[in-house]
Amino acid sequence: xxxxxxxxxxxxxxxxxxxxxxxxxxxxxxxxxxxxxxxxxxxxxxxxxxxxxxxxxxxxxxxxxxxxxxxxxxxxxxxxxxxxxxxxxxxxxxxxxxxxxxxxxxxxxxxxxxxxxxxxxxxxxxxxxxxxxxxxxxxxxxxxxxxxxxxxxxxxxxxxxxxxxxxxxxxxxxxxxxxxxxxxxxxxxxxxxxxxxxxxxxxxxxxxxxxxxxxxxxxxxxxxxxxxxxxxxxxxxxxxxxxxxxxxxxxxxxxxxxxxxxxxxxxxxxxxxxxxxxxxxxxxxxxxxxxxxxxxxxxxxxxxxxxxxxxxxxxxxxxxxxxxxxxxxxxxxxxxxxxxxxxxxxxxxxxxxxxxxxxxxxxxxxxxxxxxxxxxxxxxxxxxxxxxxxxxxxxxxxxxxxxxxxxxxxxxxxxxxxxxxxxxxxxxxxxxxxxxxxxxxxxxxxxxxxxxxxxxxxxxxxxxxxxxxxxxxxxxxxxxxxxxxxxxxxxxxxxxxxxxxxxxxxxxxxxxxxxxxxxxxxxxxxxxxxxxxxxxxxxxxxxxxxxxxxxxxxxxxxxxxxxxxxxxxxxxxxxxxxxxxxxxxxxxxxxxxxxxxxxxxxxxxxxxxxxxxxxxxxxxxxxxxxxxxxxxxxxxxxxxxxxxxxxxxxxxxxxxxxxxxxxxxxxxxxxxxxxxxxxxxxxxxxxxxxxxxxxxxxxxxxxxxxxxxxxxxxxxxxxxxxxxxxxxxxxxxxxxxxxxxxxxxxxxxxxxxxxxxxxxxxxxxxxxxxxxxxxxxxxxxxxxxxxxxxxxxxxxxxxxxxxxxxxxxxxxxxxxxxxxxxxxxxxxxxxxxxxxxxxxxxxxxxxxxxxxxxxxxxxxxxxxxxxxxxxxxxxxxxxxxxxxxxxxxxxxxxxxxxxxxxxxxxxxxxxxxxxxxxxxxxxxxxxxxxxxxxxxxxx
DNA sequence: TAATGCACGC
DNA sequence: GACGTACGTGCATTAT
Numbered sequence: 022x023x024x025x026x027x028x029x030x031x032x033x034x035x036x037x038x039x040x041x042x043x044x045x046x047x048x049x050x051x052x053x054x055x056x057x058x059x060x061x062x063x064x065x066x067x068x069x070x071x072x073x074x075x076x077x078x079x080x081x082x083x084x085x086x087x088x089x090x091x092x093x094x095x096x097x098x099x100x101x102x103x104x105x106x107x108x109x110x111x112x113x114x115x116x117x118x119x120x121x122x123x124x125x126x127x128x129x130x131x132x133x134x135x136x137x138x139x140x141x142x143x144x145x146x147x148x149x150x151x152x153x154x155x156x157x158x159x160x161x162x163x164x165x166x167x168x169x170x171x172x173x174x175x176x177x178x179x180x181x182x183x184x185x186x187x188x189x190x191x192x193x194x195x196x197x198x199x200x201x202x203x204x205x206x207x208x209x210x211x212x213x214x215x216x217x218x219x220x221x222x223x224x225x226x227x228x229x230x231x232x233x234x235x236x237x238x239x240x241x242x243x244x245x246x247x248x249x250x251x252x253x254x255x256x257x258x259x260x261x262x263x264x265x266x267x268x269x270x271x272x273x274x275x276x277x278x279x280x281x282x283x284x285x286x287x288x289x290x291x292x293x294x295x296x297x298x299x300x301x302x303x304x305x306x307x308x309x310x311x312x313x314x315x316x317x318x319x320x321x322x323x324x325x326x327x328x329x330x331x332x333x334x335x336x337x338x339x340x341x342x343x344x345x346x347x348x349x350x351x352x353x354x355x356x357x358x359x360x361x362x363x364x365x366x367x368x369x370x371x372x373x374x375x376x377x378x379x380x381x382x383x384x385x386x387x388x389x390x391x392x393x394x395x396x397x398x399x400x401x402x403x404x405x406x407x408x409x410x411x412x413x414x415x416x417x418x419x420x421x422x423x424x425x426x427x428x429x430x431x432x433x434x435x436x437x438x439x440x441x442x443x444x445x446x447x448x449x450x451x452x453x454x455x456x457x458x459x460x461x462x463x464x465x466x467x468x469x470x471x472x473x474x475x476x477x478x479x480x481x482x483x484x485x486x487x488x489x490x491x492x493x494x495x496x497x498x499x500x501x502x503x504x505x506x507x508x509x510x511x512x513x514x515x516x517x518x519x520x521x522x523x524x525x526x527x528x529x530x531x532x533x534x535x536x537x538x539x540x541x542x543x544x545x546x547x548x549x550x551x552x553x554x555x556x557x558x559x560x561x562x563x564x565x566x567x568x569x570x571x572x573x574x575x576x577x578x579x580x581x582x583x584x585x586x587x588x589x590x591x592x593x594x595x596x597x598x599x600x601x602x603x604x605x606x607x608x609x610x611x612x613x614x615x616x617x618x619x620x621x622x623x624x625x626x627x628x629x630x631x632x633x634x635x636x637x638x639x640x641x642x643x644x645x646x647x648x649x650x651x652x653x654x655x656x657x658x659x660x661x662x663x664x665x666x667x668x669x670x671x672x673x674x675x676x677x678x679x680x681x682x683x684x685x686x687x688x689x690x691x692x693x694x695x696x697x698x699x700x701x702x703x704x705x706x707x708x709x710x711x712x713x714x715x716x717x718x719x720x721x722x723x724x725x726x727x728x729x730x731x732x733x734x735x736x737x738x739x740x741x742x743x744x745x746x747x748x749x750x751x752x753x754x755x756x757x758x759x760x761x762x763x764x765x766x767x768x769x770x771x772x773x774x775x776x777x778x779x780x781x782x783x784x785x786x787x788x789x790x791x792x793x794x795x796x797x798x799x800x801x802x803x804x805x806x807x808x809x810x811x812x813x814x815x816x817x818x819x820x821x822x823x824x825x826x827x828x829x830x831x832x833x834x835x836x837x838x839x840x841x842x843x844x845x846x847x848x849x850x851x852x853x854x855x856x857x858x859x860x861x862x863x864x865x866x867x868x869x870x871x872x873x874x875x876x877x878x879x880x881x882x883x884x885x886x887x888x889x890x891x892x893x894x895x896x897x898x899x900x901x902x903x904x905x906x907x908x909x910x911x912x913x914x915x916x917x918x919x920x921x922x923x924x925x926x927x928x929x930x931x932x933x934x935x936x937x938x939x940x941x942x943x944x945x946x947x948x949x950x951x952x953x954x955x956x957x958x959x960x
Numbered sequence: 961t962a963a964t965g966c967a968c969g970c
Numbered sequence: 971g972a973c974g975t976a977c978g979t980g981c982a983t984t985a986t
């Protein structure tokens with residue numbers, strides 16, 4: 022058995038694990054942030070489980086930066102930036118390592134890199150395969166035969182192993198030793214070490230190809246000449262230092278003894294203790310068995326853990342045989358199952374006879390899982406390659422389909438009895454995609470649906486939802502990766518059409534198999550979490566509605582857009598030139614970085630200029646607006662910003678999104694991303710078409726009816742979120758205002774300013790509107806004063822008055838927070854939930870965020886549920902009445918239709934009725950409706 | 961390719 | 971003294 026030694030650079034791994042998880046903090050019930058501990062532990066376990074090392078060690082460099090690094094102050098500053106809670110995690114991490122009985126190497130005054138570098142050389146000499154586990158460096162000079170760099174998986178990307186061959190290919194060098202020359206020339210971004218300014222990867226490779234070493238490059242700076250020559254001369258000193266730093270010392274005083282690094286049994290007692298403390302429940306169960314609960318210390322097989330192997334090295338306990346240790350390690354962490362170790366029967370169904378037999382089988386089932394394989398990801402532009410079915414765990418069938426459209430269509434139509442069966446449930450992951458693909462082949466799916474992606478969306482709204490992630494989390498199974506079929510994504514990625522059918526069969530059949538198994542896991546979880554109602558009544562039926570809408574698309578007037586583009590172009594040019602003239606320099610106006618430097622360094626517009634968290638000057642619209650009175654350059658900058666945004670994002674981009682098959686723009690709705698329950702739209706996003714400014718609204722004129730027989734019709738809910746908060750808080754004051762159909766913002770103004778309704782000034786109304794708006798999002802006095810440009814004290818008075826006038830709303834907000842604190846979640850009236858793990862956090866900022874979510878989500882989510890129900894009702898009514906009008910778009914509280922002129926009088930009341938009665942509230946629900954020759958007119 | 965800053969919608 | 975409004979998507983720039 023080949024001996025595999027893994028050497029881990031602990032600090033680097035901890036840093037990366039911490040930052041990878043920071044967006045989704047793990048906080049224990051006592052408010053402790055355990056990101057770093059969790060990230061490091063899972064990285065370690067994944068590695069042990071997947072790579073099955075026979076020998077392992079972790080290196081710390083608690084004494085870094087070492088002297089040679091301190092030459093660069095930047096480097097030091099960079100290292101000392103570590104957040105406190107990350108540094109606090111170090112003792113825990115050491116205990117975890119002890120619990121796993123993994124040897125730790127630490128050597129005073131040496132970098133972890135150098136210690137493991139030395140060990141790697143020695144182990145490689147002794148015949149080991151050595152893997153240096155580190156996230157962010159290429160130890161080029163270390164890569165000799167049998168020494169590899171192992172980059173653990175990171176943020177969804179696969180792990181990576183770099184050997185001598187790969188390193189030479191990557192940098193196009195003859196010998197791996199030249200990597201330090203490359204690094205010397207380019208510098209090292211991770212640690213902020215400069216090389217030669219202006220020399221990047223490509224230039225460095227070119228220079229090395231010609232001159233072999235960094236020293237030769239420097240010596241020939243004169244011969245190189247030109248700008249490049251000057252740069253090299255200027256950066257020579259820095260390059261030499263950079264190379265020195267990139268060089269890993271391989272002669273630190275350590276000696277590799279293989280018995281010191283054997284992977285041995287875990288120390289269950291220690292692990293139980295630390296996992297209990299950190300509240301790693303699932304992880305604990307996986308490693309320590311189902312019996313893992315707090316205080317249940319299992320039998321221990323303690324070993325002496327060598328924490329200081331060097332200096333005065335002492336002998337360690339004899340380790341068990343290598344093979345035994347490796348197999349023990351293998352059971353540490355799932356997913357441990359995959360296609361090669363799991364029994365399965367995947368069949369190729371590639372003849373008419375086989376297909377007919379399969380169909381007969383399928384029609385006997387109550388539920389059938391299906392999945393399509395296609396030539397790309399845009400459902401409106403792909404061809405179908407094949408289709409798979411599964412109805413029993415571990416069994417699945419793959420049907421290859423011909424490239425010829427009509428031939429494929431004929432085969433697909435054989436399965437119409439299944440797709441349109443009145444009682445069979447079709448199970449799938451993101452079925453909308455498959456339905457849309459099928460629709461292009463004339464197959465309308467009308468069977469019942471169960472979408473595992475949507476089930477998971479309701480079970481865990483914030484989790485990751487890719488099939489791979491779900492499979493790993495719920496089935497401990499690692500599916501065949503798509504990359505193994507068509508290659509890594511990017512320019513080189515291949516086409517499913519070109520993959521051998523045997524391979525696709527394995528992949529596609531497995532997908533159907535896994536999805537069916539996921540359904541079995543999720544189906545009982547829905548009622549357990551009481552989200553079955555919103556799943557079966559809202560999300561699932563909505564799939565068909567969205568499929569229809571995406572299939573329809575909307576017509577765009579390209580002529581109007583291209584005219585407008587030219588107009589914007591000249592206006593942008595004018596504003597840009599004017600800015601350069603007033604600034605006295607030419608620069609990239611579109612670059613916030615350069616603009617900040619011009620405004621605040623050259624023009625000195627604000628000595629106390631705000632900076633962003635990366636140290637750049639902030640140049641957002643709010644900042645610029647405050648500078649407007651200091652220099653009239655600001656006006657032109659704002660014009661430039663507004664117009665270039667319009668041009669690049671909408672005017673120029675939309676025509677490029679027109680589908681050649683239909684001549685229309687087909688957006689794609691994502692039904693499972695927004696944690697509040699809203700839809701989102703992309704490719705293109707049609708939910709953020711401008712409306713606020715006059716120039717922006719112009720874009721809406723380009724959205725037009727399909728032909729002269731139609732008009733665009735827009736219907737939108739009026740004040741829906743305020744109506745919802747009034748209804749669920751049962752605030753009598755606000756409910757009365759809605760019942761009496763008073764302008765709600767004016768009514769609010771009258772109350773908070775204590776004046777009669779008819780005495781409300783436009784200013785009062787505007788302020789009241791902002792408060793109403795802010796209430797929904799949990800605004801503070803500060804935020805409101807910023808927003809309205811009024812003193813903070815005045816804003817505070819406004820808010821205080823508001824709560825005094827609408828006491829039940831204040832109570833609702835407090836109740837929501839309390840509900841979340843007790844239950845760990847908040848919910849909409851239909852039971853859609855959002856879990857708020859930070860609601861009891863000891864960190865006020867984190868807790869405040871969770872509290873605002875607790876207030877906002879039920880409101881926004883209920884509005885989302887309501888319009889979804891309305892869409893389902895409208896779609897159904899249109900079909901029942903065989904109408905030619907079509908629902909096209911949804912924009913959170915608005916629906917847009919292609920309305921046939923002859924049907925206007927039918928659909929107007931129909932739409933209004935569906936919207937008003939979708940989800941009745943204790944106050945009237947109103948919707949407004951308009952029609953026109955374009956979206957702007959209709960609005 | 962990924963991170964950043966900015967800007968658009970509700 | 972810092973912090974300060976929910977939910978999204980997409981573009982250009984920048985660094986690598």
